[in-house]
Ligand SMILES: Nc1ncnc2c1ncn2[C@@H]1O[C@H](COP(=O)(O)OP(=O)(O)OP(=O)(O)O)[C@@H](O)[C@H]1O
């Protein structure tokens with residue numbers, strides 16, 4: 001860069017240092033705006049990433065079908081309140097829809113589990129073996145039950161990490177132990193690998209899986225035999241999910257003899273739909289932050305413009321002198337633009353520091369995950385530059401258009 | 412060779428509301444390279460108006476003004492700025508130094524707009540301050556200097572670019588007798604030893620006495636124009 005630009009930047013910094021209070025107040029808008037952008041985007045990105053990770057724990061390319069009607073946001077009445085879905089629905093879906101790689105089903109109830117002198121109330125899930133593969137459950141020890149276990153209604157159980165933690169001593173091996181569910185003895189044959197929280201915030205590791213048939217005949221009540229709490233399907237390709245969902249809907253409507261004008265008596269959600277709902281939430285958040293940031297940057301920009309107009313007036317004589325010794329319009333213009341940008345850049349840098357600190361503090365205090373990307377810092381930085389440039393233009397132009405004689409005579 | 416300054420029937424008319432003020436009324440003037448001219452005249456006679464035109468800060472309403480053969484009346488603002496930077500130095504009655512800026516940086520200012528490297532700017536500005544007797548004061552701020560010293564900084568700023576023309580509008584107007592004499596001696600030396608053309612406006616006879624030619628202006632016209640001193644026979648070549 002030319003000596004001219006460097007010296008002008010130095011001069012701008014000197015003027016800034018001289019009027020620290022005034023400059024500080026002027027920069028406040030930019031500082032807050034940039035800090036808001038960074039903090040918000042970091043928190044938003046962190047939340048998005050966390051939600052994506054949670055959604056991934058559902059399994060791969062999963063479709064969930066609940067009985068009853070569910071509102072669009074995913075809020076619904078207690079699962080299985082309507083007993084409209086059956087095992088034969090699930091089997092028929094798999095037979096009639098080639099897109100479906102597999103289907104599974106489950107039914108749950110909270111029951112008392114006893115091991116030794118300890119007990120725990122946990123959700124018991126009667127499931128088809130295919131459920132485990134659809135939902136991507138893996139094991140830290142032992143393994144899944146089989147189709148034979150299902151057919152023979154074997155008394156075997158798979159237990160989640162939360163159950164292990166509540167029923168067993170640390171270091172004790174659960175596989176091979178006998179636990180009692182509703183006083184029926186079950187052999188623990190597998191311990192599930194942890195999944196953490198679901199996208200809705202539930203503890204997915206507080207879970208016991210037993211064969212669906214065993215659940216129906218030996219644990220849950222015998223009413224509504226064959227009805228399921230939820231059905232699951234999976235496709236090989238994520239792109240097939242919407243088509244598979246549509247075909248499931250058609251098959252179920254015809255099986256349930258639903259008339260054209262009637263609503264479905266079930267609800268289908270694909271993994272993509274669930275992701276969209278969550279992303280929508282974080283998008284709303286992002287938009288809000290964007291609004292806050294824009295307003296702050298606008299206020300900051302107007303502050304810069306105002307302070308520069310004051311500066312141009314105060315330094316009219318100086319401008320006259322500079323013109324007299326040969327400053328061209330672009331020199332005067334540049335000087336004030338550089339001053340404006342120095343103000344906004346220093347404000348931007350402070351804002352970045354504040355924003356990053358804010359994001360880190362949020363993680364520290366609230367425990368929310370935050371992701372600070374280089375992109376957002378770059379974005380905030382360029383924002384502040386553009387604000388300085390834009391709001392500096394008017395005062396700079398005003399200065400450059402002064403008449404040298406009048407400027408020299410200005411008192 | 413062209414004369415340095417040629418004014419031909421120069422008019423300057425200011426419009427204030429509905430009224431027209433004729434500050435210059437068909438003024439004609441020729442000044443050669445290397446002259447030392449004092450312009451005198453009563454207040455409001457048009458001296459400053461003339462100086463502004465000669466210094467390319469302003470342009471005539473009517474008539475022609477040529478500087479070094481260049482028609483200044485047709486130039487655009489940035490072209491005028493270029494001429495001021497290359498050929499003209501100004502000394503003002505009220506010094507017009509940039510506040511809170513050191514003597515050296517004030518003297519550097521015209522070079523700053525020439526795009527010289529910082530090192531060259533500093534070296535040349537320091538040399539110019541030396542020529543007006545201010546060595547050792549480079550880092551003083553205007554408020555730390557006397558009036559006479561401030562005016563010397565202004566002269567250093569005017570001569571740092573080696574201009575062909577130095578214009579001084581009442582340069583001693585704000586100074587005591589002793590400082591005035593010092594300033595005038597510096598200007599006299601610059602004219603004699605370096606051949607810089609100097610035009611100065613003054614109300615004081617003893618200041619005007621330093622010049623070799625005296626032009627009196629009245630009502631925007633030349634009232635009298637006379638040589639008061641023989642010009643030195645040998646002007647240093649290439650000075
Ligand atoms: N910008 C302007 N607008 C209107 N009238 C002006 C302007 N500048 C100067 N004048 C008028 O032009 C005339 C000449 O002014 P000028 O400043 O040239 O006088 P001067 O000879 O320098 O006087 P002084 O000795 O007081 O400095 C005066 O009548 C003045 O009022």
Ligand SMILES: [Mg+2]
Nearest residue numbers: 458459460580
């Ligand atoms: Mg005057």
